Amino acid sequence: MLRLKLEPREKRGALFELYIMIASILLAVGAMSVVLIIEGKNPFYAYKMMVLWAFTNPIGLQGTLIKFTPLAIIGLGLVIAFRMKLWNIGGEGQFYLGAIGSTYVALYLMPHAPAYLLIPTGIIVGSLAGAMWGAIPGILKAFIGADEIVVTLMLNYIGILWSDYLVYGPWKNPKGFNFPMTAILGKNASLPILWGNVHIGIMFPIVIAFIIWWVLKKSKWGDELKVIGDNPDVARYAGMNVKKMIVVVMMISGLLGGLAGSVQILGLQHRLQHGFSPGYGYTAIIVAWLSRLNPFTTVLVAFLMGGLFVGTEILQILMKLPISATYIFQGLLFVSVLIGEVFIRYKLKVVHISVDGGIEDDRGYTNSSS
Numbered sequence: 001m002l003r004l005k006l007e008p009r010e011k012r013g014a015l016f017e018l019y020i021m022i023a024s025i026l027l028a029v030g031a032m033s034v035v036l037i038i039e040g041k042n043p044f045y046a047y048k049m050m051v052l053w054a055f056t057n058p059i060g061l062q063g064t065l066i067k068f069t070p071l072a073i074i075g076l077g078l079v080i081a082f083r084m085k086l087w088n089i090g091g092e093g094q095f096y097l098g099a100i101g102s103t104y105v106a107l108y109l110m111p112h113a114p115a116y117l118l119i120p121t122g123i124i125v126g127s128l129a130g131a132m133w134g135a136i137p138g139i140l141k142a143f144i145g146a147d148e149i150v151v152t153l154m155l156n157y158i159g160i161l162w163s164d165y166l167v168y169g170p171w172k173n174p175k176g177f178n179f180p181m182t183a184i185l186g187k188n189a190s191l192p193i194l195w196g197n198v199h200i201g202i203m204f205p206i207v208i209a210f211i212i213w214w215v216l217k218k219s220k221w222g223d224e225l226k227v228i229g230d231n232p233d234v235a236r237y238a239g240m241n242v243k244k245m246i247v248v249v250m251m252i253s254g255l256l257g258g259l260a261g262s263v264q265i266l267g268l269q270h271r272l273q274h275g276f277s278p279g280y281g282y283t284a285i286i287v288a289w290l291s292r293l294n295p296f297t298t299v300l301v302a303f304l305m306g307g308l309f310v311g312t313e314i315l316q317i318l319m320k321l322p323i324s325a326t327y328i329f330q331g332l333l334f335v336s337v338l339i340g341e342v343f344i345r346y347k348l349k350v351v352h353i354s355v356d357g358g359i360e361d362d363r364g365y366t367n368s369s370s
Contacts, residue, residue, distance in 0.1 A: 006346040017292060017344050024340030025290075028333040035328060041319050049318055050311025062196045063310040064303065066268055067280075070095065070260040072205030072302035074284035076212055077256030079293045083216065084229040084249050090137065090152030092281025093159030094130040094254045098261025100163055101129030103182060103272040106189035106265075107171070115188040122189060123262045130258015131251045133159060138250030142243035148250070156281065167274050181273035191267040199267035205302065208256065209295040216295070225249065257281065278309065283330060289337050 033043035053060040074091040081088040102122040109125075110118055133155060140146035166172075167180040175183070191199040216222040224245065228235040232242050260280065269276055287305055291297035312326040 003351050005349045005351045006342075007349050009345060009347050012344060020340045020344050021290060021292070021337075024336040025333070027339070028329070028336040031332045031336070032329050035325075039321070041321070046315055046319060049314060050308070053314040054307035054311040058196070060310050060314065062198050063313070064306040065198045065202050066306075067309045068303045068306035069201050069205060069267070070264050070277075070280045071284050071287055071305055072299050073208065073260035073263065074257050074281055075287035075291070075298045075302050076205060076208050076295055077253040077260075078284055078288040079291070079295060079298055080212060080216075080225075080256075081249055081253040082288055082293050084225050084245070086138075086141070086229075086246065086249055086253070087149045088134065088137070088152050088250060088253045089149050089285065090133065090155050090159075090254070090281070091257045091260075091284045092277065092279065093152070093156035094133045094257025095261040095264070095277055095281045096159040096163045097129040097133045097254075098126035098258030099265045099269070099272055099276070100126075100159075100166065100261075101258065102126035102189075102262040102265045103171070103185070106185040107182060111186060111189075113188065115190075118188050119191065119266060122266055123259065126262025126265070127255045127259040130261065131255035134250040134252075134254015134257065135247060138247040141250070142246040163272060164274055167272055171272065173271075179273070182271045185266070185270045189266055190270060191263070197268065199263075201263035201267040204259070204263060205299050209299050212295040279327070279330070283309075286330065286334050286337060289341065 029047070036043040036046055054064045055061060074095060077094075078088055078091055102125060105122040105125045106118060110121065113121070136155060137146065137148045137151035140151055141148045164180065167182060171182045173179075173181055173183040191201055193199055194202070216225070224235070224240050227238070228240060228242055228245055235242055264276070264280075265272065283305055284302075287298060287301045291301045308329065309326065312321070312323075312329060315321045315325065316323060
């Protein structure tokens with residue numbers, strides 16, 4: 001009897017990983033094509049219009065750059081955590097906390113301050129709010145061994161619902177015709193515009209990517225992060241403070257999530273409102289994995305994912321597709337990436353099962369499973 005068995009790969013080159021990632025993307029595209037065909041749509045026309053609108057049309061390209069910014073910043077924060085094998089799934093909540101912090105500064109703390117003072121303060125407070133949200137699972141992980149996946153996921157809901165409480169309650173704009181949103185921020189709280197609706201925040205991911213690359217590749221702290229991620233016991237034996245590193249890394253990851261939320265509010269939204277994020281924190285997980293945790297590749301993948309958001313939006317107009325098509329594509333992409341990750345780490349091997357339950361090796365000898 002034959003059975004498939006997963007065995008760890010001893011060698012896996014960068015080129016092999018690239019092939020698997022490309023295959024994962026093609027798998028998601030193929031699966032989405034089936035969905036489009038079932039809906040009676042032409043997948044080739046759909047993908048053509050997505051690419052043309054998102055990357056060649058001036059209005060579409062502006063939208064791609066705007067969506068690229070939060071995706072890249074959150075993704076870079078996740079890269080740091082994932083490098084240490086800390087599975088921060090809380091980018092969405094940290095994003096919301098950053099937005100809340102910056103809105104508080106712009107509307108209530110110092111609404112009449114000059115832009116050169118208000119904007120940096122808003123960014124700092126928003127980033128620190130995200131860092132605080134990241135510190136909570138970091139502390140619980142370091143000192144009581146809590147599962148950071150569960151904690152960060154639950155904190156997403158708390159952060160989103162906290163934002164909803166504010167826009168439906170104490171921060172609700174009394175002149176907003178009962179819509180769940182705050183008042184519009186003053187002009188002194190707006191990031192400078194570079195082109196159309198594209199603000200200066202698009203420069204942040206590029207600068208951050210260089211900083212992260214240098215820290216991970218050239219600094220002692222980056223070496224310690226890698227050692228702790230590979231083997232915490234060896235790191236403790238070498239005298240590294242593993243608990244402190246867990247908290248610090250989760251705070252940095254959360255800080256970048258908060259920075260993304262701050263940039264979104266000050267650069268684009270100009271007010272806090274219900275459901276202002278289309279799921280940037282969750283999509284950033286796909287961005288980080290597709291990039292293979294490389295900071296520069298993260299920036300590129302975030303740009304392409306921003307195009308995916310914008311491309312599916314135009315399909316809602318041209319092909320009457322519902323907004324759920326975006327989430328279906330994202331889900332298919334995420335599942336395909338996970339499947340690809342399995343094949344990167346393991347290889348399939350066919351083994352022969354003997355009648356008595358033992359496993360026959362390549363020479364035909366039976367190894368009893370008992």
